Amino acid sequence: MALNYNLGSIVMMKKQHPCGTNKWEIIRVGADIKIKCLECSRTIMLPRVEFNKKLKKVINQ
Numbered sequence: 001m002a003l004n005y006n007l008g009s010i011v012m013m014k015k016q017h018p019c020g021t022n023k024w025e026i027i028r029v030g031a032d033i034k035i036k037c038l039e040c041s042r043t044i045m046l047p048r049v050e051f052n053k054k055l056k057k058v059i060n061q
Contacts, residue, residue: 003052010060011035017042023059 009026013042016022021039028034032050036043046054 003055004061005029005055005058006061009058010038011058012056013054014056015054024061026027 005025005028011024011026013022013024015039017024017039019037019040019042021037023038024035025038026033027036027042027043028045030048032045032047034045035051052060
């Protein structure tokens with residue numbers, strides 16, 4: 001799977017967030033990826049390797 005995501009991309013993760021959605025916006029790209037939940041606006045930061053494992057698909061680039 002080609003992992004083409006940029007700052008501002010909307011991505012779908014494999015597991016749902018406790019608020020009930022699995023759609024996130026990428027707000028920081030580097031060695032770590034920071035993503036924001038589109039439902040409740042909670043942010044989390046993941047190492048790039050872990051993010052790539054948990055990523056299901058890129059919705060918008």
